[in-house]
Amino acid sequence: MTIDEQQASVAVIGLGKIGLTLAAVFATNGYYIFGADKNKEVVASINQGKSHINNEPGLDQLVSDAVENNQMRATSDNVEAVAHSSIIVVIVPVLVDTANQIDYQMIDAVVEDIAKGIKKGSLVIFETTLPPGDTKNRFGKRIEERSGLRLGTDFYLAYSPERVYSNRIIEDLEKYPKVVGGINEKSLLLASTFYKQALNCQLIEVSSIETAEFSKVAECVYRDVNIALANELAQFADQTGVNISEVIVASNSQPYSHIHSPGIGVGGHCIPIYPYFFINKGLNQGLTPLAREVNDGMAAYAISQVKKEVGSLANRNVLILGLSYRENVKEPTKSTTLLLIDQLLNMNANVFVNDPLFSDREIHAFGVTPLSLQDKSISKIDIIILQAYHDDYKNLNFKDFTNCKLLFDGRNQLKQEDIKKHGITYQSIGQQSEKGEW
Incomplete structure (x- = not known):
């Protein structure tokens, strides 16, 4: 399956230091990127070809090139980005509160937006670090309920954790194997095919x-x-x-x-x-x-x-x-x-x-x-x-x-x-x- 066969546009939701770097690397490897972030200043900066992230070697140039070549644009509207894309990559923070309880507020809102914009045949990949079971049981099922699409049949779901280190993200994306798991064989195949082309990295496919x-x-x-x-x-x-x-x-x-x-x-x-x-x-x-x-x-x-x-x-x-x-x-x-x-x-x-x-x-x-x-x-x-x-x-x-x-x-x-x-x-x-x- 080639990029042309997929005709894939990718929504990257969350344009922080990891999300923006992923988006820029995906664009460099031929994908059309719709980056989404709620921070309108971040969106404006990216659409001018400027990275808002400091101390990431090579990122400034990748962002500038991607925007200049019309391979990437940013929006503050998650639904718009999802609606334009066949692959959705989620990389927004899940932290803990002052009592060390998991705070899902930000990512739950993103999932609601995905459900509003997703179309049949789309692949959703979560890269945000999550407790085991959340990708399928909390987020996949929520998208299914809200969108009316059947999980694993009408849309596909995968998980591939980010494993990079600040100040060397591009280097780590090339060096570290990408761990990938899917809701079913088709989801795993789609996700693995995407990462092979989008990152040119080794994969570890898990069960x-x-x-x-x-x-x-x-x-x-x-x-x-x-x-x-x-x-x-x-x-x-x-x-x-x-x-x-x-x-x-x-x-x-x-x-x-x-x-x-x-x-x-x-x-x-x-x-x-x-x-x-x-x-x-x-x-x-x-x-x-x-x-x-x-x-x-x-x-x-x-x-x-x-x-x-x-x-x-x-x-x-x-x-x-x-x-x-x-x-x-x-x-x-x-x-x-x-x-x-x-x-x-x-x-x-x-x-x-x-x-x-x-x-x-x-x-x-x-x-x-x-x-x-x-x-x-x-x-x-x-x-x-x-x-x-x-x-x-x-x-x-x-x-x-x-x-x-x-x-x-x-x-x-x-x-x-x-x-x-x-x-x-x-x-x-x-x-x-x-x-x-x-």
Whole structure:
């Protein structure tokens, strides 16, 4: 089945960093793309040939080329995009609320729109990470009920989880095999044929939609558990005076050891969220929920270590480096910085945040004071906590932090000697020093 035989136009619903990249790559490989997003500013930018996503190598050019060649256009009307397309790819967020319950509000609304616009013979593919069973039982059946089309006969349904990493999405789309599951053999065939042509990647065809859904959540649980283990070992290393970074290098020289790196916490759209897709469906005991407790507890652990060194944090000026959940990505979702802010404010500390990827206004919105590293008032900072190791911090000179007593390296990335030579005590996770000395 060729592209010409399919005469396929593809609706990509959700034009965030993954959705826009998928749309642009699909267009590059010959498909006509109707991108849909509720953000009208995003739609306007794309229709001008401009990507609103930063730090994705190659994406700007792909978007520009796709729009210039009339291979892609964007709309804020999901129904319109679906009505013009024979393949619908859904990549909108499913997150958890403050009680860690799954929030379906956004994707449920999208499914209602799909049901309004879908035509007979269409293929619907969900790429959004979902709890096993949701693609068929929550969304496929809803489309069937609302549209009057029969699932698996009048329209086809597949699931293929996104498996990419920010700042290298195009590379990962080429490198990682695409896991694909379908509601029936025809759905699997259609989805597999599409991805082979649209992404030119290897496929792993699995026996069911539920298997494909399960595989993505399992990836995230594995990483969460491994990071929790690393964090637990790092805390024990603090107690025993052992350098955990050295331990990990030595241990992982054995081919069956894959200890991850410890850190001040785990953030983003994936690892701190998707384990709840299992936990809330019944996997509520054992390593999966325990890993969440350990990793979310790392902010409190870091602050406890700081307090051991400097005492009360009341009225102390604390600077957090990095609002984003990880380096070089503008994304505050579930960032450990948010946990640090809450706890420090409760201790009556004066909290400042620096992040070169965010504006002062954006930082202010989190109830803290933005602080430029060129501002002379950095001389009044008492404590620095490194949370996200952006490239901008790699050559940071600490000589102007003349009042700083302690730097807590939450990512075990900075060089102790660069800190200690300015009279600042260095702490990190699993490789602390005593008053600047080992």
